[in-house]
Amino acid sequence: MKNWFVYMIMMLFLASCSEQQIMEEMASATKLTEQKRLIVSPQDSVMSLLYQARWGDGSAYLKLADCYRDGIGVKKDFFGMITMAHMAEGRGAINRIDDYIYGLPDGNDYKTLFLLMDGYKSYIQEDSDSIEHVLRASDSPEAKTLLGMITVDQGDTISGINMIKEAAYQGCSLAELLITIPDWKGRLRADATKLAIIAHRVPLANLILGDLYYEPDENGKSNKQLAVEYYMKAEEHAVLGRHGAERVLDYYRNGGNIQLTEDDIKRLELIVQPKGVEME
Incomplete structure (x- = not known):
């Protein structure tokens, strides 16, 4: 079963589907070969990689994820990285999004954010508090978005949405998407x-x-x-x-x-x- 954070990300990919469709899509993910790390070369322009990806090249999606991770040819973007890793999963280049994340260099800021959220629902309250402390200490819009998601999950919808709106204003694409969806459980249509x-x-x-x-x-x-x-x-x-x-x-x-x-x-x-x- 996917963790809470990945479930929230999947909600964005399936925002207008029924709950049954969502669960079927989640259950259909196949487990294939272990991910091999790829290197984005100078000749791998974003347009070239997009062309290859559109023709079903899973490795091109992984390189695109790296482009978004490092800001190569595109704006550095956490959700862009996650999106391309998700597409690589769908094309069979990796078993699951987590495989891509765990393969990132230790200390990578996006890896740190993902792993914090990956374990959020599994930790006892004291550890959950420490996760929130780390997110609050970061000045990145991505961290603010994830903190807003936690705040909404904990019942303080107004404060959480305000955090997400602020992150969206700062250019976080994940936040921009989240504020278009009034109900993350899929019961209301996106704007x-x-x-x-x-x-x-x-x-x-x-x-x-x-x-x-x-x-x-x-x-x-x-x-x-x-x-x-x-x-x-x-x-x-x-x-x-x-x-x-x-x-x-x-x-x-x-x-x-x-x-x-x-x-x-x-x-x-x-x-x-x-x-x-x-x-x-």
């Missing part, structure tokens, strides 16, 4: 207007928007054309998962108003095919 505003900075927002518009709203209405447009924007940034790719292909094959190239279709089919199965 589409806020998501659209941050989508150019936080590519995963496109995936959440796709889910929002594909699923019927409280009035039973959906907008599948707009949904698949957002799904394809997510695909351009290499963050589209099988669920979204299946929806795009289904919409296209049933005469939906969307134009896909042969390469688009091949990439979508790569995403939806079972792990370990080669396309002919």
Whole structure:
């Protein structure tokens, strides 16, 4: 069973899915080969790595995670690193996100933050207090975001959300996403207007928007054309998962108003095919 922190991260990837869908997605993670550390070389531009990742290269996702970890070609970003590690898991390059984190150099600030949150729910109260103390001592927006998540989890929603809002103002993409989701248990829909505003900075927002518009709203209405447009924007940034790719292909094959190239279709089919199965 995934720990509390990873569960919260997964909520962002599955923000508009039902609780049953969330549990099924979590249970479907496969355990493959042990992660091998990769080195980002000068010729590995972010655009080149994105191209490789879109064509199913799991190692490219790991290199992209390193780019976000170290700020190589992109803004250094904790959630960007986690997102690419999650995608690498989905492509079979690692067993689970934790494998990537544990492979980071000791003392890495993102590794420290993740491991603090990784054990938060397992510790006795005294240790939980020490975790909060470490987070409070850090001036990073990521630490402030995680402290806000803990504060909300402990019942002080107002203070926790204010911390997350402050971190979002300071440029933390995880915080920006969190404030678009009014209910982290998935019972309320995310705020589409806020998501659209941050989508150019936080590519995963496109995936959440796709889910929002594909699923019927409280009035039973959906907008599948707009949904698949957002799904394809997510695909351009290499963050589209099988669920979204299946929806795009289904919409296209049933005469939906969307134009896909042969390469688009091949990439979508790569995403939806079972792990370990080669396309002919």
